[in-house]
Amino acid sequence: MPNTPDPQPLVFVIDDDAAVRESLVELFASVGLRVAAFGSTAEFLRGGIADVPSCLILDVRLPGSSGLDFQADLAKAAVELPIIFITGHGDIPMSVKAMKAGAVEFLTKPFRDQELLDAVHRAIDLDRRRRTERQSVAQVQARFDALTAREQEVIGLVSTGLMNKQIAGKLGVSEITVKVHRANAMRKMGARSLADLLMMAQVLKLRPPA
DSSP: OOOOOOOOOEEEEEOSOHHHHHHHHHHHHHTTOEEEEESSHHHHHHHOOOSSSEEEEEESSOSSSOHHHHHHHHHHTTOOOOEEEEESSOOHHHHHHHHHTTOSEEEESSOOHHHHHHHHHHHHHHHHHHHHHHHHHHHHHHHHHTSOHHHHHHHHHHTTTOOHHHHHHHHTSOHHHHHHHHHHHHHHHTOSSHHHHHHHHHHHTOOOOO
C-alpha cells in the first residue's frame, strides 16, 4: 500500500495592515510555503481552517477584539492551531500572557525574517505531531468502539492490573470466559502483548466499569 503524501502545510496570516500582509505573503512564498492572508479575524473564520498542518501568524492589535482575545476564543472552541504573535506594541506582560496560553512565539516588530521563518517551521512541526497523535487516538478509539460491551468491560478491568480470575469474580463469569473475551479484544484492538493493550488503554484514558 503506497504511503499517503504529506499534505503541504499552510501558513495563515491575520494582520489589518495590508502592507504587512503583502510582505509576509512574499516572504513565505519565497521559501515555498503556502500562505493565506486576512485583514481580520472575522475574515479568517469565514475562510475556514484547512485540514493540513498549519500555523497562524497573528497581530496583537486588531480591529475589534485583540489577537490575545482571539487566541482565547480559539482555545475555547478547542481549535489547536499553533499561534505566532507579531506586534509593534508589545510588552513583557503581554508576551507572558500569550506564551502561557500556548503561543509558539511572540515577536516584536521589526524582527528578522529568519526569526519568523524559524518560528513558523517549529509551529508547523508541532501541528504535524498533534495531527499524527490525534489520528492515532482516533484509530485506537474506533477499534475499541468496535468491541462488544463485555469485551470493553474486560479491557477496562485488565487496565487496572486485575488478573483473569479477579475479573471473572467481578463480572460473575468463568475465568475461561474472561480469557476468551480478553483474547478477542486484543485481536480486534491489534494488541500484540499485554503491554500494547495497556498502552492503548492509557491513550483512551479508560476507566474501570462501575
